[in-house]
Every structure is written in C-alpha cells, then in structure tokens.
Amino acid sequence: MRTSPGIHTKSKRFVSYFMLFFILLAFVTALITALIDPLQFYHRPSWYTPLLSEQERYQNPGLAKNYEYDNIIIGTSMTENFLPSQVDASLGGTTLKLSMEGSTVDEHYKIAKLALETGKVQQVLWGLDYFSLKLATAEEEEDFPDYLYDGKLWTDYKYWFNSSVYKQFFRSIKSTLSGQTKQDLETLYNWNDKVVFGKQYVAESYFKACDKEIDYGTNEESLVQVKVYFNTYIRSLLEEYPDVQFYFYYPPYSVMRQVAWYSSNPVRFNNQLVMRQWMFEQFEQYPNVKLYDFQTTSEWTFNLDLYKDLSHHNGEVNTWIAEAIGEDSSKYRVTSSNIEAFNTLLEEQAESAVIDSNGNVYRSSVQVNGEPLAFTTRLVQGNEELWLPAKEIGTALNASIDWDATTKTVSLTSGGNNVTMTIGNTEALVNGQTLAMDAAPLLAGGKVLVPVAFVADHLGWNVSVEQEGEWLRYLLNS
Incomplete structure (x- = not known):
C-alpha cells in the first residue's frame, strides 16, 4: 500500500518544525548562558554578582579576559597562597592570580597566553616547579576545558550546554538574594587558612615519600624532552612578549623534599640540578626576564613548621618571596656568578639534612x-x-x-x-x-x-x- 502524498508532506513538515524548534532551543539556551555567564567568560554580569568558582581551570579564563589587572601570577599550588595586594605592594600595579593546582607547563602556557593576548599584562610572576615541566596526562588533558582557552566561538557549545553552568548560576542567585555574595579575588584559591602546618606533618610525609619516590624514579621524563617543553611553552612567550617583564622563581620546598628525591629518586634530583642551571642560561638571553632561587634558603626550608607536607609552605613564605622579588634581592637573584653555588649548596643540603620522628x-x-x-x-x-x-x-x-x-x-x-x-x-x-x-x-x-x-x-x-x-x-x- 502506498503512502498518500498528504501524509508524506505532513511527515516532512513535522521533521522540519522539529529541527527548527531544536535549533531555536539551542540558540536560546546558548543566548541565556551567554547572558547569565556565571564564569564571566564573555562579560561581567551587571544585574547579579556571580560567585567565583574554585575550579581554577574553568574560572581563570573569564578572570583573564574581563577583569582589570597589570600583573598575573602563574604556577601550581605553590603559588596559590599569594595575596594579590602584597604582590601589588612589591611589584606595583594590580595583580590577578591565575594559579592552577597540580598544573603542568602546557596548562601554564594556555592561561598565560590567554592573559597576555589581552594586552593588559605588564608583569608575570611565575613559580617554576621542576616537576611541572611535563605535559598533562591523557586523562588530565581530556578533563581540561580547552574550549575556554582556544578563542574559537564554535567550540563554546561545551559551555553553553553545560548543566554545571546553571548550577553555578543558581548558587550565585541564592547567595545574591541572601546578601552573602562577594567577589574576593584577594583570597581566591588560597588554602592557607584551610590546612594545618607543622613539622610533625612534614615528618609523616617524609617517611611515606621514602617508599613512594622509588617508583616515581622509573617514570622521569628525559632531559631532552623536558627542554623541549620549556622551549615550547615558556621560551615562546618570552620571545612573543618582549615588553612584558617576567619574574620566575624556584619555589622553596622543605629541605626534606629535596632529601627524599636525593635518597630515593636520584634521577629526578640530578635532573632538577641540571635544569636549574640550563633554564637560567636560557633566561639569561632575555632582558625581560629575572630569575630568583629560594630553594636553598635554609631559614625557611629547614623550618618545617612553615610547611603542611614536604613541599607546600604557608602564605607567610609567599609574602617573603614577593618582598624579595620586589626588592630584587641579590641574596636570591640568580646570576652567572652564583648559579653553580646555588646548585652546590642545594646538593650539600640534600646530602646532609636528616629528620627525626618529631620533625x-x-x-x-x-x-x-x-x-x-x-x-x-x-x-x-x-x-x-x-x-x-x-x-x-x-x-x-x-x-x-x-x-x-x-x-x-x-x-x-x-x-x-x-x-x-x-x-x-x-x-x-x-x-x-x-x-x-x-x-x-x-x-x-x-x-x-x-x-x-x-x-x-x-x-x-x-x-x-x-x-x-x-x-x-x-x-x-x-
């Protein structure tokens, strides 16, 4: 039995209406997302105050694109306890923190590049961890929101149709109606008051690390590859933005972090020494770069009460770092005449430091x-x-x-x-x-x-x- 022309026409018309409705719905949804924009990716909404998300990889692009600043902070969790106002006092200007916990050099590049492209950045404060000089794993890369960084409108659909965006919006509205909403960029991402510091915790971390570091040593990236990452994701920015002042620093882990590497993962420890000197030699070629080394500062690194584990120090140390860089202190500024002495001292400290069970x-x-x-x-x-x-x-x-x-x-x-x-x-x-x-x-x-x-x-x-x-x-x- 043949289908009558009328039924066939109605079916086509129904499909067309359905497709049109779907397109309109998608368009309206995208428009609403762009209007409420809880991550402030397109603009800063004027009719309500969005809550700032602690999901750094998602929140940072909106901050970089739509806030006013002169300086940016780049790095891992070692940089999260900086207070922008203290960096302002040391370096001048207005500082925006764009740190990302557990981040790798390719992620640093993406957020730094996004901020630098706005033309606002005059100075970059970059905490340079040796262990971050690698690429995100396949799983981490899959979770990273590249669509917020790539500058391509057609990839933004992942933002437009993301249910978490609306959850963030409703939390913001609820907070606004209760009168509790405030945008506190000063303590955004800061965990200083959320953890406990003390030498006993460092001691616990050290005894655990002695066993774990043995396995990590079999997975170290080659120095050849690490240098490629440096050239691709750091050197390229130095060359592309010669008028921007870059302040790099080697973060002051506790001395027991260095001891754990020296004892159980000598590959990483030795590679770190090589890269510390090699990176300085690269930085030395650029007039817009200064490098500071805080890893041998024994009055900090031997005082384990400043740390919550082997690596992470409290916010007071971040303040000292900002002040030292602002003063361009010769005690910490790396030069061709002291880089070998810094490395020798770090190795001596790692060779000799020892801890008891009390820290x-x-x-x-x-x-x-x-x-x-x-x-x-x-x-x-x-x-x-x-x-x-x-x-x-x-x-x-x-x-x-x-x-x-x-x-x-x-x-x-x-x-x-x-x-x-x-x-x-x-x-x-x-x-x-x-x-x-x-x-x-x-x-x-x-x-x-x-x-x-x-x-x-x-x-x-x-x-x-x-x-x-x-x-x-x-x-x-x-």
Whole structure:
C-alpha cells in the first residue's frame, strides 16, 4: 500500500518544525548562558554578582579576559597562597592570580597566553616547579576545558550546554538574594587558612615519600624532552612578549623534599640540578626576564613548621618571596656568578639534612678513616643518633651483610665481631650477647636503617660523635 502524498508532506513538515524548534532551543539556551555567564567568560554580569568558582581551570579564563589587572601570577599550588595586594605592594600595579593546582607547563602556557593576548599584562610572576615541566596526562588533558582557552566561538557549545553552568548560576542567585555574595579575588584559591602546618606533618610525609619516590624514579621524563617543553611553552612567550617583564622563581620546598628525591629518586634530583642551571642560561638571553632561587634558603626550608607536607609552605613564605622579588634581592637573584653555588649548596643540603620522628631537622656527616661517607636514606632516632642503611654502613666498614627477609633480621660481621638486629626490635645480639638500643631498626625507602655509631662501635671501630648546633658529625676510625 502506498503512502498518500498528504501524509508524506505532513511527515516532512513535522521533521522540519522539529529541527527548527531544536535549533531555536539551542540558540536560546546558548543566548541565556551567554547572558547569565556565571564564569564571566564573555562579560561581567551587571544585574547579579556571580560567585567565583574554585575550579581554577574553568574560572581563570573569564578572570583573564574581563577583569582589570597589570600583573598575573602563574604556577601550581605553590603559588596559590599569594595575596594579590602584597604582590601589588612589591611589584606595583594590580595583580590577578591565575594559579592552577597540580598544573603542568602546557596548562601554564594556555592561561598565560590567554592573559597576555589581552594586552593588559605588564608583569608575570611565575613559580617554576621542576616537576611541572611535563605535559598533562591523557586523562588530565581530556578533563581540561580547552574550549575556554582556544578563542574559537564554535567550540563554546561545551559551555553553553553545560548543566554545571546553571548550577553555578543558581548558587550565585541564592547567595545574591541572601546578601552573602562577594567577589574576593584577594583570597581566591588560597588554602592557607584551610590546612594545618607543622613539622610533625612534614615528618609523616617524609617517611611515606621514602617508599613512594622509588617508583616515581622509573617514570622521569628525559632531559631532552623536558627542554623541549620549556622551549615550547615558556621560551615562546618570552620571545612573543618582549615588553612584558617576567619574574620566575624556584619555589622553596622543605629541605626534606629535596632529601627524599636525593635518597630515593636520584634521577629526578640530578635532573632538577641540571635544569636549574640550563633554564637560567636560557633566561639569561632575555632582558625581560629575572630569575630568583629560594630553594636553598635554609631559614625557611629547614623550618618545617612553615610547611603542611614536604613541599607546600604557608602564605607567610609567599609574602617573603614577593618582598624579595620586589626588592630584587641579590641574596636570591640568580646570576652567572652564583648559579653553580646555588646548585652546590642545594646538593650539600640534600646530602646532609636528616629528620627525626618529631620533625626536627639536623645536619649530619660521617667520615670513615677521614673519608666522607656518602649515604642515602637516613633519620635520627633515640638519643639523637644517626641511623643509616645497613648495606651502606657494611660496605664502608668492610663488613659482610646478611639479610633474612622471613625474620626481617640483618646481620653485620667484621673481624670476628657480629651485630644482629631485627626490624621493630630494640634488642640487638652482639657477639652472642643481648644489648638494648635506644630505638628499633626499621625499613624506609626499601632499606634497613640501623644506628651507625652502635654498629661501628661493636664491630671494633673507634667512634667519635661531635654535636655542634644542628650538626651531628660521626668520625669512625679503624
């Protein structure tokens, strides 16, 4: 049976109306989104006050496009505790913070480029973390809202038809009606008052990191690739915007962050040293760039009460950084005459710093017959005694080492003397006699840590311990 022409025409007309309705609905939805614009991507709404979103990757484009400023802050969570007013006081002008937690160099480039293209930026304060010199993972890249950064109107549909946009709008309206809405750019993204700082938390983080860093070391990007990222996402901006002043700085992680890398992830630590110098050599070529190094500032980095974990310091340190850069302090400004000294000092600090379970930091050194002993994982336990990997002690003292994984027992033997210790047990067996120790051996970073003075003494070495201020010096002589 054939369909009558009338029915066929009505079907076509219905499809046409449906398509027209769908197009009109999409157009009206896009128009409404552009009108209410809760992320202020197109404009700053005048009839209500949008709440500022803590979703930095989504909120930053609107801020960069539609707010007034002269300076921008770029970087990871290490830069989130800057107060724009304090940066204003140090650098002059009006500062906008465009930080992004856990961000990578390609993400830094995207937000910096967006802001720079507005022509407003006169100065850039950029916290340059070595570990951010990589690209976002495939999963992170998929979650990143590129449509807010690419400048293409036809990709904005992801914003127009996003339900979260309307949720943000209704939250703003509710807050406006209650009289609670305010746009606080001063503390936006700032977490200083939301966490607790203290050396005990750094100590906890350090002992966990000793185990985790071993795995991270197998995934380090090559220096060749890291340099490519630098050239693509940082150098290109320096060349494209020669009239903009860039202030880069190496953030001051706690010294125990450096110790964890040095001990358990030497690939990252050594790559960091190479890149610190190489990046300065690149920056040195541009008159619109200044570089500052705060990573060896021991009065900060050794004071673990300033940190909430191995890396993240409180807002007071951000203030000190802004003031030092504003003063162009020679103590922190990197030059061709001091870059090697900065690197040498950082390596010395990473080699010598040691922590106890309460978060107190010491400096330590061990000499065996006048020769310095290079050691990796270490800590202070008991009566301020230095504990080192049994394997490293055994090698230095020419002792044979036996490890029983089943009983978690380590035994060192030299010159007819034997010291046997068990993980978690404060009693040691010395030449068949049970002796008490101030603390028990433990596993850290996959290594068995034992007391260096106790072991050396009972293996027949002459042991001298010198304590001066924060320094613990061990002299072992045969």
